[in-house]
Amino acid sequence: MTILVTGGAGFIGSNFVLDWLDHSDEAVINLDKLTYAGNLANLVSIERSQQYVFVHGDIGDSALIGRLLAEHQPRAILNFAAESHVDRSIHGPGDFIETNIVGTFHLLEAVRAYWSRLSPDGQRSLRFLHVSTDEVYGSLSKDEPAFTENHRYEPNSPYSASKAASDHLVRAYHHTYGLPVLTTNCSNNYGPYHFPEKLIPLMIVNALAGKPLPVYGDGQQIRDWLYVKDHCSAIRRVLEAGALGETYNIGGWNEKPNLDIVHMVCAILDELKPRADGRAYRAQITYVADRPGHDRRYAIDARKIERELGWKPAETFETGIRKTVQWYLDNPDWTADIQSGAYREWVEKNYTGRTA
Numbered sequence: 001m002t003i004l005v006t007g008g009a010g011f012i013g014s015n016f017v018l019d020w021l022d023h024s025d026e027a028v029i030n031l032d033k034l035t036y037a038g039n040l041a042n043l044v045s046i047e048r049s050q051q052y053v054f055v056h057g058d059i060g061d062s063a064l065i066g067r068l069l070a071e072h073q074p075r076a077i078l079n080f081a082a083e084s085h086v087d088r089s090i091h092g093p094g095d096f097i098e099t100n101i102v103g104t105f106h107l108l109e110a111v112r113a114y115w116s117r118l119s120p121d122g123q124r125s126l127r128f129l130h131v132s133t134d135e136v137y138g139s140l141s142k143d144e145p146a147f148t149e150n151h152r153y154e155p156n157s158p159y160s161a162s163k164a165a166s167d168h169l170v171r172a173y174h175h176t177y178g179l180p181v182l183t184t185n186c187s188n189n190y191g192p193y194h195f196p197e198k199l200i201p202l203m204i205v206n207a208l209a210g211k212p213l214p215v216y217g218d219g220q221q222i223r224d225w226l227y228v229k230d231h232c233s234a235i236r237r238v239l240e241a242g243a244l245g246e247t248y249n250i251g252g253w254n255e256k257p258n259l260d261i262v263h264m265v266c267a268i269l270d271e272l273k274p275r276a277d278g279r280a281y282r283a284q285i286t287y288v289a290d291r292p293g294h295d296r297r298y299a300i301d302a303r304k305i306e307r308e309l310g311w312k313p314a315e316t317f318e319t320g321i322r323k324t325v326q327w328y329l330d331n332p333d334w335t336a337d338i339q340s341g342a343y344r345e346w347v348e349k350n351y352t353g354r355t356a
């Protein structure tokens with residue numbers, strides 16, 4: 001048996017592919033466009049595995065997807081491929097519309113054509129699992145209950161609007177054509193191989209480089225954090241036992257204001273790699289202008305996946321963040337390789353002149 005993963009060279013996708021090969025004998029085809037966020041260095045440990053095939057390509061290329069499906073006959077397609085960074089979607093929404101909406105549409109069409117030609121047994125067992133985000137639900141005030149699967153869609157950024165559109169397409173392909181789909185909406189992930197444009201890895205790499213730690217606005221926005229390997233185990237569980245057409249929220253019951261996260265990262269670094277001058281890393285914190293349209297709070301109610309599928313996260317935030325900081329300390333070359341010209345251009349675009 002084989003599964004097809006899209007976006008498997010990105011942060012969550014590569015963690016998922018590695019995790020899959022640790023838990024299963026089934027082969028994985030990894031289709032990835034290798035945008036700035038895709039990094040085959042994440043997968044060097046498995047590149048010679050008989051169980052693993054990498055294909056360079058776009059989810060929007062229906063002809064390529066059709067050929068891959070016909071050749072490998074996967075029993076599941078897991079769609080991780082996306083443009084994923086909110087700040088980039090503010091500077092340039094076009095790629096988000098192209099990949100997250102149009103790309104998902106072409107992928108769905110190719111999978112529908114493949115599914116329609118399968119035997120009745122093959123049709124029954126096929127799964128299309130769409131990996132989505134809690135950001136589609138919009139922003140919560142301080143006292144509102146956490147997002148359930150029935151929460152209204154209220155996306156606020158070009159990124160979340162594009163993910164919301166893709167979720168709706170996936171839903172429609174189930175209701176209209178009967179395509180056997182599953183959708184997961186997860187909270188903020190963190191862990192190894194996280195691209196240092198996102199809050200936690202950016203703070204770690206900037207702290208170690210002696211650079212400012214840019215906190216947007218008052219730093220009191222709340223996110224709900226989940227260690228990436230717990231996200232992977234949840235996806236495996238949904239693929240295994242999720243009910244067709246259903247959506248499952250995934251989260252770790254770990255709401256924290258951004259400033260607390262930055263303080264925790266600094267405190268762990270103070271302990272594991274103290275600054276040469278003996279000062280605390282938190283001295284590097286700088287407050288910068290807020291993100292336009294910044295969502296104030298996300299929180300996931302994960303009771304459905306816990307109750308119906310018996311899934312629970314293995315890590316607490318305290319154990320997961322320590323492992324994460326340690327991973328970045330152990331892998332400076334991974335970070336150095338990423339911080340190429342294109343990365344520096346992004347940092348300049350997003351942070352230069354961004355005064356509080």
Ligand code: NAD
Pocket residue numbers: 006007008009010011012013031032033034035036037038039057058059060079080081082083084085099103131132133134163185186187188189190195
């Ligand atoms: P990422 O940006 O790190 O990786 C995205 C991957 O998709 C990259 O390897 C990139 O090369 C690939 N890709 C982009 N466009 C493509 C295209 N047109 N065709 C094929 N491949 C393409 O993203 P991530 O953080 O790993 O997120 C993965 C998925 O999980 C996304 O769908 C995202 O919306 C969702 N998600 C992310 C988080 C999070 O906290 N990072 C939380 C919930 C859900």
Ligand code: DAU
Pocket residue numbers: 084085086087132133134135186187188189197198199200202214215216217219221222223258291298
């Ligand atoms: O909630 C799930 C989502 O989490 C995913 O769908 C997205 O793909 C993922 O990028 C993430 O979105 P966020 O916008 O929450 O993540 P980010 O790491 O960009 O920012 C986290 C918080 O930290 C947010 O409130 C903005 C703030 N922030 C971010 C950066 C990059 C800062 O204060 N300073 C920064 O430099």
